[in-house]
Structures are given as structure tokens and as C-alpha cells.
Amino acid sequence: MNTAMRLFALLFAVLAVAACGSSGRENADVTAATQVASYALPVGQAVAPAEDYRIGETDLLKVSVFRVPELSFDQLRVDSSGNIQMPLIGTVRAAGLTPSELSASLTSQLGARYLRNPQITVTVVEAASQKITVDGAVTQPGVYEMRGRTTLLQAVAMARGPSGSADLSSVAIFRTIDGQRMVAVFDLGAIRNGEAEDPIVLGEDVIVVDTSTLNAGLRAAISAAPVLTLFRLF
Template identity: 60%
Template structure:
């Protein structure tokens, strides 16, 4: 724990000294239990795996039932959409496929025999991510739909000359707790590693090569990249 805290203390010091962008309160980043990155949908996923959010516009189709088909339903602030007969349907945090199955099951229970339901994300509401550290323009950026780590760094106009692309941290809240995973952006650029998906409210921090000597021991203790771990 002490060695890991030293890593983030050093990281915070460099950000304060050398970055003109937003300031991260690293002290608030308490750890979650280690979680395999793939289990929390950070590996780049096909559009069907996108997690629906508040404000997203959905196209909902019930095959051959025009009165239950809608070109545009907006996920409200409670995370739901409303449909005739079955009322509120949870959308936020679900995939389109999960919503389709839920709607079909509820319609089949009382109203239709073997309904065929398709839910499509017509337009994803903008979500914000923070990109900080050794990037050209640190700041808070809006993203729509699926956005990869490479794309997030590109939003900040790419890394600076002092960036260490082998150490890019993504901070995320998982089950109410703050956690972090490290990625090798150089390997991702070269196609040697998958380009993970970033989610709304993630904080991406690109390390700086000036930290190498201070962080070598700490990072050497990290057993694997691309896994959210306690610190």
C-alpha cells in the first residue's frame, strides 16, 4: 500500500508542477478490489455492448406491432423509458440487447406470444472524460458513444514529447469506489494490445518520462497491465 501511494503522490506532484489543465485530487482515489478489466467493459466492445446512459435516444421496435414501435425514446433522468402496456423500462447501465430481452419478456408475460423486440441506440448523449498529464491540451472533453483510450488521448491533441506512453492510467469508479488500471499506449498504437474503451467520468492520465526514475520500483511491483487494482 505504501509503495503504491508513493506512486500516486509522485504523479500528483508532477501534474501540479507541469500541467496547465485540470487538477486531480489523487488523495480521493480510494481503491476497489482488483477487477479484471474485461469484466467491467473496458476492452473495446462492439456497439451492441455499449452501456446505455441517461439522455440516450433509443429506437425500439416490436416486430409487426406498430403501436409498440418507436423511432425515438429518450432515457429519462431516472434511467428509464416508458412504453405502452408495460410502463417504465430500465435503460441506464444496460446494453441494447439486455433491454430487448426485458421488454420481450414483459410483453410475452401478458400481451404477446413470442414478441420479437429490437432496441438500438440512435444517439448517445454526450458524456465527459478528463484527460490529464503529459498531453498537449489537458482538459475535460465530451464524448458520444463508444470512445477508445487512443481516441481519448487524441481529443487532448495527443501526448507531449515528455510523455511515457507505456504508463497511461485510467481512473474509474467501480461499485462506488475509485480504482485504477495502467495501460501501455505504445503497444496499443502498434497493435500489440487491445485499445480499451473509456467510459463517462473516467480520468485518463498520461505519465511523463520525467517520473521514470521515481516510479521504476513501484511500477515494477505491478504484476499486470490493463487490470484495475487497489493502491
Template identity: 60%
Template sequence: MLRALPLVLSLTAVMLSACGGGPKMDISQMTAAQPVEAALFSPLGQANEYRIGPGDKLDVRVFQVEDLSFKEIVVDTSGEIQMPLIGTVRAAGRTPNELSTDIAGRLGTQYLRNPQVSVVVLEAASQKITIDGAVTKPGVYEMRGTTSLLQAVAMAEGPTRVADLSKVAVFRTVDGQRSVALFDLGAIRQGRADDPAVRGDDIIVVDTSQMSVFMRDVIAALPGLSVFRPY
């Protein structure tokens, strides 16, 4: 019986600024926080947390089966790839490990005995993040591959002098629900806290000491740093 091959994620982080200034987000219009189901924000070093997206280029290998292996396959705009025998496979929103497990499972059901599948992200398509609040150049920016929170703020040319670095909020959709987590950028800069990876469509708000009442209420309700809470 063949041993399972280790999954390798090879991804080079490249940051490209897309826009300069932009309209400020009005966080006062958001609804109040609801009871929490916590989700931890993964540190940047955990490469398996990268979620594949449309336009990403993948290397998909089925061990010792060349006809089912592809040195370069692009995720289409619907977030899918086409594979021989098993047809359409959903790739977007999954980690390379999750995708390889799905492909292996489908092949193993009818066609191969104990297939060994590896998925490598060769090139990550650009994804957009919004950076707002007390930063030099708020706006919408493009990122490629894995980008940390510290790197994302640097895209907007860093925080302003009035920024409260202990209160940096990241808004994200978690399991279909809009959620928010709070980070201490000062602690991250000093190496006292992990620098977490941000994802496409995240909204990052570096706030000032003049924080809105709504944001104070949301932050006060958070169970702790680096934990997402629905709002």
C-alpha cells in the same frame, strides 16, 4: 414459434472537444489500493459493451407489434424510458442487449408469447471524460458514442514529449467502486494491443517519468495491463 431477432447496435462515433486547459488532478490524495476483483476493459470493437445513458435516442422494436414499437424514443434525465403496458423501464447503465432482454421479459410475463425485441442506439448523447497528466491540453472533454483510448488522448492534442506512454491510467467506477487500470499507449499505437473503449466519467491520466510514489505503488499492485483494480 417465432425465432429471436438478432440485436443490432448501430452507433457512429463522433468526438467533440469541450474544454481546453483545466486544473490538474491531484492523484496523491487518493487512498491506497485494496485487494482486487479484476474486471477486463473491453476492446473498442465490442459494440455490445456500450452503456446507454440519459439523452440517448433509441429505436425499440417489438417484432410484429407496431403499437409497442418506436422508431425514436429518448432516454429521460432519470435514465428511464416509458413503454406501453409495462410502463417505466430503466435504460441508463445497460447495454442494448440487456435492455431488450428486460423489455421482452416483462412483455412475456403477462402480454405476449415469446416476444422478440430489438434495441438500437440511434444517437448517443454527449458524455464527459477528463484527460490529465502529460498531454498538450489537459481538461474535460465531451465525447459522443463509442470512443477509444487513443481517440480520447487525441482530443487533448496528444501526449507531450515527456509522457511515459507505457503508463496511461484510466480511473473508472466499476460496480460502484472507484477503480484504475493501466494501459500501454505505445503498444496500442503500434497495433500490439487492443485500443479499448472509454466511457463517460472516465478519468485518463497520461503520466510522465516523474510519476508520484502513490501512482507507482498503485501500478505495481495491478495484476496486469487492462485490468481494473479498486483503490
């Protein structure tokens, strides 16, 4: 067993142990993992917008200040400390903010001293710092860099698609939310057929495509977790 698989086995085992003693999906005491099954997501539900993306170190941004080309940049790199350098106001914190939050910050700082009612738009051109892990029944498991807004279907495609043993009805996204490890399960086949919306994946997500040979701990954790009606994002 390679290092990556040992890591996932350990994760799944922890989730399974935390779920021990539960009597099934209705047990509200199970908090180690929270599941959203694909059948709990109504067809046509809106997916998370690109604004849910949080800027990271070394990301490439586009900053547009309406009618002020001197303050507009088609390519502005976030430095390794998570900051950008803007004329007039200098160092501005960017990492950890959504594009709209950074736009609001720039608007406040420029509007306070230099511009009247500035209109500023921030766009992520390249999300170089955001990585996801795709594992399980895929052709090429590994860690991949996201380039801007990325959906579950696109993430699996990065790993050269599902392998022959994949169970497309059971594709899990593991995510840490407020310090809690959570998991949502989606039907990739339904997404491909346009019967379900394609969810957005975020940096540091771990995507596992199920297979009949997958670690039993994952199955135990998923089956023990309560079902919600939505995938709760940040």
C-alpha cells in the same frame, strides 16, 4: 496549480498513501489501486463489447421490435429520471442497464401480455450523458462526452492527442469498480501499432497520459499496485 490539477494531485496522493508500506507489485495487501500493465495483456485479447456500456439519463436509443413497427423507434430519448416511455407498457427503467438488459426487460413486459416471443433490439445511438476526463500530457485536457462506444485511442484523440512530452507507454485509466478506485496502465504506442488491443473506456473514467513531470504520487501508486492478467470491467 489549477483546480483540476489540484484534484488529480489529491487523488494521486491518496493512492500513494494507501500504497505506503508495500514492498512492490507482489504485495497482495495493496487494494487502493489495482494495475494492469500493458505487457500483461496478450496481443489479440478481446476488448469489452459495446454491451458493457450502461445507459444513462438523456441517452438516445433505438428500439426495434421485429415486425412491429408501431413499437419500434429510431430515436427514443431517456428522460432525466432515467426512464423511457413505451406504448402499451408505459414507463420503463433504462438508466443503469446495458442495452441487452433493457431489451430483456422490454421482452419480458411485452411478452407477458401483448406479444408472443417478441424479438427486441436496443441500440445506443447517442451516449449524451456519459463523460470522461482526459488529463496529463495531452494537447487539450478536459471533460469530454462520449458518443457511443469509445476506446482509449479515441478518448485521447478527443483531447487533440498526446503532447510532445507524453510517455505513450504509460497511459492510465482510473475507474471506480464496486466502490473501489482502480487503475489500469496501457501502452498507447503499442495500441497505435496494432500490437495491443484498444480497451473500451466507460463513463466517469479518468484517463491520464503520463509525462516525466507528472505528479510523483501517480507513479508511486502505479508502481506499488499488484499486476493482474486482465482489466476487470463491471
